Amino acid sequence: MKIRNTILSKRTLALLAVTALLFCGGGFAGTKAALTYFSNDYTAGFQLDHLQVHLVENENDVCCGENESIYTVHRTNDKVAQEKIPKYKGDLVGYLGYKNENKDAHYGDTPAYKVGTPGKVDPGRTYKEELSARNGNNVDEYVRLTVRKYWVNKEKKKSTVMDPALIKLTYNGSAYNNSAWAVNPKEHTVESDTYYLKNKLGAGADSALLFNELTIDGSVADLGNKKTTTTKKSPGPDNQEVTVITYTYDYDDFTFYIEADVQAIQTHNATDAVKSLWGVSNVSAKNGKVTVK
Amino acid sequence: MKKINKTILMLFALVLSLSVTVGATVAYFxxxxxxxxxxxxxxxxxxxxSEGDDSNFKDIVIENTGETDMIVRVGIYGPDEFYDSDNPKNLVTMKGDWMKGNDGMYYYGKVLKGKPDEQTPGENTGVGNLIASLSFEWKVEEGEQPPDYYFEVTVVHEGSQAIYDGTKLxxxxxxxxxxxxxxxxxxxx
Structure with missing residues (x-):
């Protein structure tokens, strides 16, 4: 009788009631949450834009162009002819057309650039080599371009004898006097220079040309030894004796190489991006302008 | 001991927080x-x-048989008698694009273009444009034979690749x- 009274005491009943209420409350809450989850169906989306930059050589996208490009060449008869020159993705200086030595020639009316021998370069000649950057997407960007030059000998090994300065990349005859690009003297090495586009490159736009001419300095012919070999050729049917003279140079068949690396960064928080991604402290980028101090 | 552990933990937390910061910095586009x-x-x-096959004169012709453009010059030297200032004799006859330089050598006035391919020959200076010849006169009595006289005309030829310097050579x-x-x-x- 004592036990029965304890079980059914007022306190016990009160606790049972609270427990029941809690269970019921929990159950309702769960039901409510389930109903909310299924009844509201919101959709949301966002676009993550990214930067894209391309290297452009003689108006052709170096990276993403066709494997075989058509180049317009000017011939002597003043007719514009087209030739297909094999050119592969990622290739630079795949084809060189040299500038006419005739000082009266102007691009467009008389042949300013003539057909060169693919893969070969004559010292002292000025070739067309137009380098620029292209913004390939719909976001503005800051751009810099690093150009490296070096020589490779006949054994296909990098030459330390030939000066990279003999490979002259110029804009209208000057290596550094370009109003659209600024060279960073702190990044200068014997082989390379880094150039910063002074204004941000707008979405889908092409930059001004960094270079437009390439010349191998004619003094390369004075380097090393020049050998002259004279031999006699057997008289032909006309009984003429012919002397054959062959001139050989130490640096014949050396190959020059140019490497170009174009880099783009975002225009927002660009001050930090310049330091973090480009690793330079004397370059500032803000309000659409890049300054090399 | 507890203090040391606490310090290590704090340092560990600091390193972790720094690494998180670096991760955020490289996240630029x-x-x-x-x-x-x-x-x-x-x-x-x-x-x-080539100098021709006539023993009385030399018809000097130079042909570019290489691939590169060349400029050429020639030196022509006769026997000592030729240089008698009292009785100058004409050794060389030139026409076309040949010209005489200040150094006494004969320069061809055009760049000789090289062979564009194996089948096409390079340019040459042309036949009959540079002739080296000598003639001597002896007065001999009737029935007398002119003396044997042997002389040599030496032709020295030199070429150089045409290296351009802007619009000049x-x-x-x-x-x-x-x-x-x-x-x-x-x-x-």
Missing amino acids: SDYEQASGGATLQLGGKTEL KVPKGWDKDAVAKIKIPASQ
Whole structure:
């Protein structure tokens, strides 16, 4: 009788009631949450834009162009002819057309650039080599371009004898006097220079040309030894004796190489991006302008 | 001991927080593209000198048989008697594009273009444009034979690859700069 009274005491009943209420409350809450989850169906989306930059050589996208490009060449008869020159993705200086030595020639009316021998370069000649950057997407960007030059000998090994300065990349005859690009003297090495586009490159736009001419300095012919070999050729049917003279140079068949690396960064928080991604402290980028101090 | 553990834990937490900061810093938008290429230098050349098959004179012709453009000059030297100032004799007859330099050598006034391919010959200076000949006169009595007289005319030929310097030609070492300046550069391919 004592036990029965304890079980059914007022306190016990009160606790049972609270427990029941809690269970019921929990159950309702769960039901409510389930109903909310299924009844509201919101959709949301966002676009993550990214930067894209391309290297452009003689108006052709170096990276993403066709494997075989058509180049317009000017011939002597003043007719514009087209030739297909094999050119592969990622290739630079795949084809060189040299500038006419005739000082009266102007691009467009008389042949300013003539057909060169693919893969070969004559010292002292000025070739067309137009380098620029292209913004390939719909976001503005800051751009810099690093150009490296070096020589490779006949054994296909990098030459330390030939000066990279003999490979002259110029804009209208000057290596550094370009109003659209600024060279960073702190990044200068014997082989390379880094150039910063002074204004941000707008979405889908092409930059001004960094270079437009390439010349191998004619003094390369004075380097090393020049050998002259004279031999006699057997008289032909006309009984003429012919002397054959062959001139050989130490640096014949050396190959020059140019490497170009174009880099783009975002225009927002660009001050930090310049330091973090480009690793330079004397370059500032803000309000659409890049300054090399 | 507890203090030391606490310090280590704090340092560990600091390193973790720093690494999180670095991770955030590199998260800038960027892109790049690289390309490379080159071309091989053409240095050298080959020329052929012929003097004709007539023993009375030399018809000097030079042909560019190499691939590169060349400029050429010739030295012509006769016997000592030829240089008698009291009785000068004409050894060389030139026409066309040949010209005499200040150094006494004969310069061809055009760049000789090289062979564009194996089948097509390079340019030459042309036949009959540079002639070296000598004639002597002896007064002999009737029935007397003229004396045996042997003489040599030496032709020295030199060529150099045409190296351009802007719109001019680079002057090879030892060449007459005035003569080289007059050499015509091909205006067209």
